[in-house]
Amino acid sequence: xxxxxxDVAETAGNRLAPDVMIDVSGLSKSFTIHAQSATxxxxxxxVSFQLRAGECVALTGxxxxxxxxLLRCIYGNYLAxxxxxxxxxxxxxxxTVTGADPREIIALRKDTIGYVSQxxxxxxxxxAQALVxxxxxxxxxxxxxxxxxxxxxxxxxxxxxxxxxxxxxxFSGGEQQRINIARxxxxxxxxxxxxxxxxxxxxxxSAIVSxxxxxxxxxxxxIMGIFHDEETRDRVATRLFPLQAA
Amino acid sequence: xxxLLSGRGLxxxxxxxxxxxxxxxxxHPGEVTCxxxxxxxxxxxxxxxxxxxxxxxxxxxxxxxxxxxxxDLGLASEIDRRRLMRTExxxxxxNPRDGLLRxxxxxxxxxxxxxANGARHYGALRDTAIDWMRKVExxxxxxxxxxxxxxxxxxQRLQIARNLVTGPRLLFMDEPTAGLxxxxxARLLDLLRTLTSQLGIAILIVTHDIGVARLLAHRxxxxxxxxxxxxxxxxxxxxxxxQPYTQMLVSSVLPV
Numbered sequence: 001x002x003x004x005x006x007d008v009a010e011t012a013g014n015r016l017a018p019d020v021m022i023d024v025s026g027l028s029k030s031f032t033i034h035a036q037s038a039t040x041x042x043x044x045x046x047v048s049f050q051l052r053a054g055e056c057v058a059l060t061g062x063x064x065x066x067x068x069x070l071l072r073c074i075y076g077n078y079l080a081x082x083x084x085x086x087x088x089x090x091x092x093x094x095x096t097v098t099g100a101d102p103r104e105i106i107a108l109r110k111d112t113i114g115y116v117s118q119x120x121x122x123x124x125x126x127x128a129q130a131l132v133x134x135x136x137x138x139x140x141x142x143x144x145x146x147x148x149x150x151x152x153x154x155x156x157x158x159x160x161x162x163x164x165x166x167x168x169x170x171f172s173g174g175e176q177q178r179i180n181i182a183r184x185x186x187x188x189x190x191x192x193x194x195x196x197x198x199x200x201x202x203x204x205x206s207a208i209v210s211x212x213x214x215x216x217x218x219x220x221x222x223i224m225g226i227f228h229d230e231e232t233r234d235r236v237a238t239r240l241f242p243l244q245a246a
Numbered sequence: 247x248x249x250l251l252s253g254r255g256l257x258x259x260x261x262x263x264x265x266x267x268x269x270x271x272x273x274h275p276g277e278v279t280c281x282x283x284x285x286x287x288x289x290x291x292x293x294x295x296x297x298x299x300x301x302x303x304x305x306x307x308x309x310x311x312x313x314x315x316x317x318d319l320g321l322a323s324e325i326d327r328r329r330l331m332r333t334e335x336x337x338x339x340x341n342p343r344d345g346l347l348r349x350x351x352x353x354x355x356x357x358x359x360x361x362a363n364g365a366r367h368y369g370a371l372r373d374t375a376i377d378w379m380r381k382v383e384x385x386x387x388x389x390x391x392x393x394x395x396x397x398x399x400x401x402q403r404l405q406i407a408r409n410l411v412t413g414p415r416l417l418f419m420d421e422p423t424a425g426l427x428x429x430x431x432a433r434l435l436d437l438l439r440t441l442t443s444q445l446g447i448a449i450l451i452v453t454h455d456i457g458v459a460r461l462l463a464h465r466x467x468x469x470x471x472x473x474x475x476x477x478x479x480x481x482x483x484x485x486x487x488x489q490p491y492t493q494m495l496v497s498s499v500l501p502v
Contacts, residue, residue: 034490035497076479078486102465102479103274123439123461124432138443 016088021191021222022051022074027083029069043069045246046083053190056213056223058233061243067226070243071193075115076105087112087191110138115193116184120176122169128179129154129164135187153182157208173200181209185216192216194225198232210235249310250275250416250448256295256305266292266472269305273416276446280459280480282495283469289452290420292469296450297337297418298327332362336409340421342401346393352379352404353389359412378407382437399430403437410441419451423458435461456499460484468492
């Protein structure tokens, strides 16, 4: 009886409100650089917010305000110094990223969080189309289906078809960024983290990317991003979340 | 826990200094774990303890069998330990010469473990060998060639085929890409990446190459002076290293 009450109380404390996809509470991050006599740099100080389904929140603030750091803490790529990050996951309920085992974070990335970083990490010998398709293949989608979906995205992002079979390591910056976007979007994750997705794109390509982001938002994806390009930001964001240098 | 192999408090010292001490480690199915660290950090000692090639001075090693039972490998008979190493485990050595039989053909090298487990049908063994040569991208027309007639990178792929043929649940690899040309390395890494995601087996790789770890590993263990000093999700350890030594290790990698 006692145990049951305890379980119920604990679950209730952890549960997110129905449409909340990300809950960040009191998040701080500092880096200790040991090579420089343990210099401590504080990037985030006590950040709290919630991100809901269908929202697109744009992180704003000067360079060094911790915008990328915040995205990386949510993605489990950086360790939080204190505070918590909780994510709604379709299969597992609420998952607390801070303090999670690597396997839990891998599962969360597979099923729930898409992340578009500024730079593409190419894999030797893997062509652009296969690289874009791989998050879907990992979800168990048949390879042929995943490749077809990848082709649709590559076409939409105006990547010339003759490049699809080539490993993107030698592509231009803008091409690599569009490959990265296609790879981040293909699995239709309920949460999308975008770190300057249009930084090295021309106006026409930025507009295509904005359109893709808007489509996701309208389908209920919870999106958080850094958009230096104001035009893109105004088109896609539902609200701004300013960060000050910590 | 669902760990396939668990070490607790594993310790083995040589001359009272080199070796490894008080190691706790779990290897999970479908997960690639990389141990990185400099020469003399104890990573090879740990690999040898986990793969039953060394006995620990202290500590325990537990293995979860097919039927879910947990056995203490320190108490297992030599026969049981050998059977495990021959059937459910594989070991890919740094130098393919140490992991291949030099006087028999490529095909016989691949089917040796099957024969040791009682397979006798020559035609079936040969078919399996040819099938595995294809999987590791070797020309199956060369099934009767001796290992020394293959290049270093091809020998390494032959060694991998030889280990995977029994469908192991756990694979140990000691610096599998060391000493290979970069283009050959890329091909081997591509193969390993594909095989590991398809097979769902537990893999432990010892490497000093951070790039290999970043590409293949889910989980990273950093060793120094016989201890695990840092562990976590691979990209987290590499992008946000906490320990002074790990920071030094990561910042020493040449950018491409």
